Amino acid sequence: xxxxxxxxxxxxxxxxxxxxxxxxxxxxxxxxxxxxxxxxxxxxxxxxxxxxxxxxxxxxxxxxxxxxxxxxxxxxxxxxxxxxxxxxxxxxxxxxxxxxxxxxxxxxxxxxxxxxxxxxxxxxxxxxxxxxxxxxxxxxxxxxxxxxxxxxxxxxxxxxxxxxxxxxxxxxxxxxxxxxxxxxxxxxxxxxxxxxxxxxxxxxxxxxxxxxxxxxxxxxxxxxxxxxxxxxxxxxxxxxxxxxxxxxxxxxxxxxxxxxxxxxxxxxxxxxxxxxxxxxxxxxxxxxxxxx
Amino acid sequence: xxxxxxxxxxxxxxxxxxxxxxxxxxxxxxxxxxxxxxxxxxxxxxxxxxxxxxxxxxxxxxxxxxxxxxxxxxxxxxxxxxxxxxxxxxxxxxxxxxxxxxxxxxxxxxxxxxxxxxxxxxxxxxxxxxxxxxxxxxxxxxxxxxxxxxxxxxxxxxxxxxxxxxxxxxxxxxxxxxxxxxxxxxxxxxxxxxxxxxxxxxxxxxxxxxxxxxxxxxxxxxxxxxxxxxxxxxxxxxxxxxxxxxxxxxxxxxxxxxxxxxxxxxxxxxxxxxxxxxxxxxxxxxxxxxxxxxxxxxxxxxxxxxxxxxxxxxxxxxxxxxxxxxxxxxxxxxxxxxxxx
Numbered sequence: 001x002x003x004x005x006x007x008x009x010x011x012x013x014x015x016x017x018x019x020x021x022x023x024x025x026x027x028x029x030x031x032x033x034x035x036x037x038x039x040x041x042x043x044x045x046x047x048x049x050x051x052x053x054x055x056x057x058x059x060x061x062x063x064x065x066x067x068x069x070x071x072x073x074x075x076x077x078x079x080x081x082x083x084x085x086x087x088x089x090x091x092x093x094x095x096x097x098x099x100x101x102x103x104x105x106x107x108x109x110x111x112x113x114x115x116x117x118x119x120x121x122x123x124x125x126x127x128x129x130x131x132x133x134x135x136x137x138x139x140x141x142x143x144x145x146x147x148x149x150x151x152x153x154x155x156x157x158x159x160x161x162x163x164x165x166x167x168x169x170x171x172x173x174x175x176x177x178x179x180x181x182x183x184x185x186x187x188x189x190x191x192x193x194x195x196x197x198x199x200x201x202x203x204x205x206x207x208x209x210x211x212x213x214x215x216x217x218x219x220x221x222x223x224x225x226x227x228x229x230x231x232x233x234x235x236x237x238x239x240x241x242x243x244x245x246x247x248x249x250x251x252x253x254x255x256x257x258x259x260x261x262x263x264x265x266x267x268x269x270x271x272x273x274x275x276x277x278x279x280x281x282x283x284x285x286x287x288x289x290x291x292x
Numbered sequence: 293x294x295x296x297x298x299x300x301x302x303x304x305x306x307x308x309x310x311x312x313x314x315x316x317x318x319x320x321x322x323x324x325x326x327x328x329x330x331x332x333x334x335x336x337x338x339x340x341x342x343x344x345x346x347x348x349x350x351x352x353x354x355x356x357x358x359x360x361x362x363x364x365x366x367x368x369x370x371x372x373x374x375x376x377x378x379x380x381x382x383x384x385x386x387x388x389x390x391x392x393x394x395x396x397x398x399x400x401x402x403x404x405x406x407x408x409x410x411x412x413x414x415x416x417x418x419x420x421x422x423x424x425x426x427x428x429x430x431x432x433x434x435x436x437x438x439x440x441x442x443x444x445x446x447x448x449x450x451x452x453x454x455x456x457x458x459x460x461x462x463x464x465x466x467x468x469x470x471x472x473x474x475x476x477x478x479x480x481x482x483x484x485x486x487x488x489x490x491x492x493x494x495x496x497x498x499x500x501x502x503x504x505x506x507x508x509x510x511x512x513x514x515x516x517x518x519x520x521x522x523x524x525x526x527x528x529x530x531x532x533x534x535x536x537x538x539x540x541x542x543x544x545x546x547x548x549x550x551x552x553x554x555x556x557x558x559x560x561x562x563x564x565x566x567x568x569x570x571x572x573x574x575x576x577x578x579x580x581x582x583x584x585x586x587x588x589x590x591x592x593x594x595x596x597x598x599x600x601x602x603x604x605x606x607x608x609x610x611x612x613x614x615x616x617x618x619x620x621x622x623x624x625x626x627x628x629x630x631x632x633x
Contacts, residue, residue, distance in 0.1 A: 017528040021422050026416025031498045035438055038495075040450045091345025100346075101337045108346040111353050114617040117549065118610065121583050125590065125606045126356040129363050149356070152349055182338035203440060210442020213558035213583070217590045232557075234444050241448050241563065249452060251339025258446045267437045 046257025082142025085151030093159025115153035124214025146214035158200025179189035364604035381569035403490030412502035439499035447563030459483030485568035508542020548620035
């Protein structure tokens with residue numbers, strides 16, 4: 001792109017821009033077509049099988065409990081993951097950003113970043129080895145622990161990002177007013193970062209709720225069979241999809257619709273908190289001039 | 293977290309109260325000063341609590357690594373590194389080699405990344421440079437939501453929609469075309485193949501890498517973009533010479549994260565790849581990956597060695613994901629240095 005060409009031939013430059021726009025739009029369409037197709041199929045095939053009966057009745061698949069208990073199992077596993085993972089995640093994020101200049105802080109940061117890329121099935125295998133072999137049959141606990149290992153670094157990363165976005169002047173001002181470090185963090189820094197942390201946690205929740213692989217090797221791995229109490233929605237979808245019979249296929253799509261809806265609701269909630277925070281921010285802005 | 297608040301706060305503060313008078317007796321000047329100094333030196337209860345939680349996370353990772361190492365020890369004792377280059381996987385006769393799965397993982401991830409990166413770069417450019425403001429946030433929401441769709445749903449779609457489609461349309465077409473004469477693509481019957489798995493993986497990776505690349509592009513200060521436009525650049529020229537020129541680091545990082553996701557993805561792979569422990573470069577053949585073989589055989593292991601081999605593959609995945617993270621950091625560091633010098 002030499003300078004004279006830029007001046008004398010604007011037509012070609014605009015043409016090039018148009019070509020790039022067309023290319024980029026094509027990329028968007030190439031991605032959106034199959035993805036949209038997937039969502040439409042899930043909705044179209046899933047809605048047929050979804051009714052109150054669907055949750056109350058057992059399934060046709062031998063050895064499996066009904067979708068109602070799968071839903072309860074999912075809630076329990078995700079609940080265990082939340083109880084274990086959220087305090088550890090928020091705590092680690094707080095420690096790394098606020099007090100993490102030492103060795104532990106640096107190690108914890110690297111561990112969080114690397115853990116976020118850990119294949120989830122590996123967490124499941126380790127949970128199986130550590131929990132199932134020592135306590136015997138507590139399959140839901142092992143599944144919850146595996147999910148907590150996946151949830152904690154994600155929560156920690158959003159907490160770090162949120163706290164880093166809080167301007168340093170706030171901390172310095174709090175310190176200058178004589179507040180201790182605990183009070184500064186709890187009363188000044190966390191309130192400013194809270195919406196961001198909640199948003200990230202909701203999105204992380206969405207990912208954990210659909211997580212299948214670690215549950216496949218923990219919840220389903222009791223005695224090599226499919227135990228009744230240890231059913232969850234994602235593993236149910238997998239079990240129904242991989243056993244070939246038409247009616248089970250329909251139930252798998254219904255289960256997928258439940259999962260996709262849950263993820264959508266969580267994302268929408270995260271988005272609404274995020275945008276409400278955007279509206280709150282100007283009010284905050286005159287208290288904290290640089291925002292937060 | 294809230295109940296221990298007043299209790300622990302007292303515990304930390306109380307020992308400091310009696311000591312200052314003794315300490316400050318030798319000092320001249322205001323006796324308050326030593327108290328403040330001591331109090332800031334002593335770690336607050338919050339620092340201790342969050343430190344313990346961070347320590348718990350680090351400990352958990354150490355436990356995971358230790359568990360995987362101990363669980364896979366029989367394999368390393370028996371075969372050592374030869375496990376990685378073993379070509380045969382046959383649990384019934386007690387032969388365990390990881391090479392077919394390593395190859396399958398590499399092929400599907402490379403395929404997925406090669407397909408996903410250009411497409412997500414295009415989407416990110418569109419979002420940053422050419423999208424009208426009111427459309428921007430719904431599109432960002434859509435991309436984020438799609439990145440959150442569970443992988444088992446992608447697998448379901450792969451089984452019932454994509455694989456039959458591949459079987460009935462694409463495979464006959466490819467075999468009939470000149471491509472069919474290449475060694476890379478042979479004749480095959482089933483729609484469950486490395487290619488199908490690679491396509492589903494690409495589809496799953498696109499929203500993630502697109503979101504990450506968009507963030508990298510958006511991190512370049514908006515004023516520079518406006519400055520370039522004011523100088524008479526077209527939007528594409530501004531994107532290319534101002535934004536892309538500075539965002540390469542972020543794009544590389546996004547590629548590394550996308551590769552990590554493709555390598556570690558389990559459900560979509562195990563449901564579409566065909567799960568055959570064959571060493572093949574033929575994209576239309578069924579194959580398997582590290583994650584897929586763990587998912588399909590972990591529950592039905594036939595011997596202790598079988599279990600240990602699967603755990604060894606878990607250890608490989610663990611090591612690769614940490615190494616990939618390290619490599620990502622090095623790339624980012626190196627590029628930063630290169631940009632500065």
